[in-house]
Amino acid sequence: MVLPWRRRRDKTVSAVELTIPTYFRCPISLELMKDPVTLSTGITYDRDSIEKWTGTGNNKSHGVERIPTPRIPISPPEVIDICAGMVAATRRGDAKKCVELVVKVMILAKESERNKRCIVENGIGSVLADTFEYFTRFAIDIHENLLKEILSTLAWAPQLTQQGISKLKSTNSLHCMALFLKDEDLLTRRNTISVLKELVCADRDYVDRLAQIDGIQEILFQILEVPICPNATQACLVVIHHMMVFQKATGVQIISKFIQMGLIPLILELLVDGNRSVCDKALAVLDRTCSTKEGREIMYENALTIPLLVKKIRHVSDAATDLSISIMYKLFSGEDGSYNGVIEAVKLGAFQKLLVVLQVGCGRRTKEKITQLFKMMNMCRDKIDCFESYVGSKYLKAPN
Template sequence: MISSWRKKRATRQTKRDGLDDLSNVEISIPRHFRCPISLDLMKDPVTLSTGITYDRHSIETWIEAGNQTCPITKQVLTTLESTPNHTLRKMIQDWCVDNRSYGIERIPTPRIPLNSHQVTEMLSKIVAACRRDEASACQELVARIKRLAKESERNKRCLVANGTVGVLASLFETFSKSPFEKNVAVLEEILLVLSMMTPLDGEAKSFLGSTTSLNCMVWFLNSGDLSVRTNCILVLKHVLSTDQKKMEELSKIEGSLEALVKLIKEPVSPTTTKASLIIIYYMVSTSSSSRVVEKIVTRFTDMGLIERLLEMLMDCEKSICEKALGVLDGLCLYKQGREKAYANALTMPVLVKKILRVSDLATEFSVSIVWKLCKNEKREDGGVIVEALQVGAFQKLLLLLQFGCSDRIKDKATELLKMLNLHRDKLEECIDSMDFKNLKRSS
């Protein structure tokens, strides 16, 4: 079957040979210009070790899928590297030019992708410039890496595979040493590139998790513009991950917790909000020293974090809702967090509403928080337990057990029902029937 292009003639096209309208012009693509895989006109022809030429995108997709043979000959490839077929590419471009009157655009000359040798050479230059303390030279080289990474995913993979992330992280630590204010430009450029190359490897996390690097990032979170703060929080999220020592180190830096809360109270974007929530979740949910975590929780609660989380939960998208509930669950593990939750009128209505409404994870967190609050209730009149009954917690928990949940949540839901049952005779529950609309039994 011959592949072809059809181009409708524009009304302004000059008349030829006395013909007023050529509504359809069929141009056949020469067979040797077509990629054997996609059967489309090749934009960047490359030749494999078997001598067969393919379009670069098609053959790289084939190889990245785990194939190590030539699609046509079925021979095992002696090398996965391909060679640009400049002669064929020039022929294709000439053919496009010859047929431009039919609406066929000339295929642009493709950029040659990065190779390992080029990356190694660039990184060597960066290291040398860093040793000479030439921040401007380093900034230019980092900017070049940024441009190359943006050109294609292939370039980005090549950069990552050849140790770029580790070198940039080391560079960031070096230029973070006080006074780092004079190196702001290069540090901002490094943060931008690192945010494009996450997740970070162990070496990069080690450099970026140092005291000097963390101090610098906290400074950026408090003083940088919106884009810098975004890049910084994304990098910081990967640096901390579940590393308890780094999280403790960060919490000791002046202004660190305030910067995280500010990104939630004054959100820059959903991305930064999620990243900040994840970092806070790591901090308050860690199995580290309870005394250390308790101090962190106290600082967060004093900044009004619980109040802000409850406000967010009234109207936020699924991912943010899950993360906000996770943070609230961690905060309510401690007395200071529970006291703030008890004092807020939104607590029970918001939490009960989220059960069976958002996702299994949101339900799990919501039940866990309600359980912690009810279990630690000291008021003789029932306090939050009665509030939970008023907003329909009893029936929701019954439905949760009926429709299925994890064993961990099943135990908490069962215990909650027992606590709620002791106060059921005091009032009738108020149920929002819309909460159960389209509810499906889990398999």
């Protein structure tokens, strides 16, 4: 038995439904349009309906041409809903749903920079880090697709909370990323090294954990030796530099191991035609290798060393200038300093370049190193024929 008041309610609802204007309904599905788009014909359709219709072959040949229209930007609540769905799916161990949500994030991010910013600013990075760590507890090949999709997203959405970073420096996460650095797919390797770069820059403790992985130095060296792209090369150089500088227990041993692999000649080759960012980071790594006698000796033996250092002064960036001067200072000073290197630098025009650096302005430490380099050059004047023609006699005083 249906009560009278219930009947009245049902009739009211039906009446409301009948009052929806027909032009609010999609001509294809006859349903209320959720995302209306207007074609060049002037007719408006629901986006999903017209996309399905054109996707079945109904295109220009039938008089209809698809015209791209902007989608509604994603909002913070929508991103939060996606994050909540990801957390729930991870807790259930539902890898399929996680892949679906990660792909959805990627699609939304590609639509606009505004979408990308909204996604990054609303916590997707830390949620993905948690999902990544969870699924690395199982056999990696089972969830390989999901793990790679997450790294692909983290490569452009690197903002992580401390909790997110801690998830990605777990033993399982680190070993998974080390494995992906050797993957046959170049895109996977690029994404992985990009994520590692962000992590070592965000947390120095991450460097120690990374350095403990067997074979990690060989893996990083391989990425430099067989380049993927400039961005991957830059990221790899940053990771290597952080390992040399911040690895607590065996920093010197790490430098020595990289040197024995052949890192110095490889870095010098990168400096020959590398872009600005690559040169800056390559010189930073080279500067660290000069902190060991082993590194300096190998640099003395390489014919590219002095010409490249002189060339990079005032040629790439302020950072490259400071680093080149620092490397020259380390090479020429100390008990193992090379007078031959000083002489070669003078002949290549180092004196004039250093003088310009002083005139333009530089930091206190760089200025001190330049002063010491001038003294070394002055001491070598008797060993260079026509010394004045290289540097100009008015700039030098007789050695004491």
